[in-house]
Amino acid sequence: MDGFSSCGKSTIAKGLAKELGYTYIDSGAMYRAVALYAIRKGWLTDSLMDETAITEHLSQIKISFKPNLSGVQETFLNNENVEREIRTLEVANGASRVSTLPAVRTEMVHQQQEMGLKKGVVMDGRDIGTVVFPDAEMKLFLTSSPEIRAKRRYDEMVSKGESPKYEDVLANVKERDLRDTTREISPLKQADDAIVLDNSETGIDEQLQWALKMFNKITGNNEQN
Ligand code: DC
Numbered sequence: 001m002d003g004f005s006s007c008g009k010s011t012i013a014k015g016l017a018k019e020l021g022y023t024y025i026d027s028g029a030m031y032r033a034v035a036l037y038a039i040r041k042g043w044l045t046d047s048l049m050d051e052t053a054i055t056e057h058l059s060q061i062k063i064s065f066k067p068n069l070s071g072v073q074e075t076f077l078n079n080e081n082v083e084r085e086i087r088t089l090e091v092a093n094g095a096s097r098v099s100t101l102p103a104v105r106t107e108m109v110h111q112q113q114e115m116g117l118k119k120g121v122v123m124d125g126r127d128i129g130t131v132v133f134p135d136a137e138m139k140l141f142l143t144s145s146p147e148i149r150a151k152r153r154y155d156e157m158v159s160k161g162e163s164p165k166y167e168d169v170l171a172n173v174k175e176r177d178l179r180d181t182t183r184e185i186s187p188l189k190q191a192d193d194a195i196v197l198d199n200s201e202t203g204i205d206e207q208l209q210w211a212l213k214m215f216n217k218i219t220g221n222n223e224q225n
Helices: 009-020 027-041 051-056 089-098 102-115 128-132 146-159 166-182 204-224
Strands: 023-026 063-067 073-077 121-124 140-143 195-198
Touching: 009 023, 009 121, 009 140, 009 204, 023 027, 023 073, 023 102, 027 051, 027 063, 027 073, 027 089, 027 102, 027 121, 051 102, 089 166, 102 121, 102 128, 121 128, 146 166, 195 204
Parallel strands: 023 121, 140 195
Antiparallel strands: 063 073
């Protein structure tokens, strides 16, 4: 599943995984963990990105996922639970920047492909249908307007006790869209064989039911072939 930031990919992906008994993997969390590592080391600031340091230390960045007591996957960076820390705007922005680095992408794609070797995985991100799993059984591409995505992200942050400005969140969404779609390596792009869902007007339940129906149709078709 690919799509723009904050367009509800993870909600649909998690819902699908639950219904199908599959494992949900948040590939964006992996880029966020790399960004967090680099921010803590001082290699990634507003005005600097030390590509050499980040690239040379990639082997020291171990990212894993473990389900919490409610069964929700949480992100671990070198065995430290960083699930909350990677969700800030600063880290989101940093993730969008480190994800432009060739060595970072190569390493993340490699790890993601390993996680999918046994199948039974719903993974969301930007290049999953185009680069990570070009042969996936089903490819979904989710989209909605920047304003609607910024409003969702804003509401989510407020519900977590943060007090962002809507204008900042919208600017961040647009900035990331631009970087994600124009970067040289694996830019966010709809795979030729992806099914598109514009969820600007659709509720979560409706989207999930639709995605499940598509999955059953596609895998049913595969069985007939
Ligand atoms: O989905 P997200 O907002 O958590 O992703 C954070 C950043 O990571 C996003 O700006 C783009 C990048 N990313 C990527 O380049 N490729 C992926 N498969 C997933 C995320």
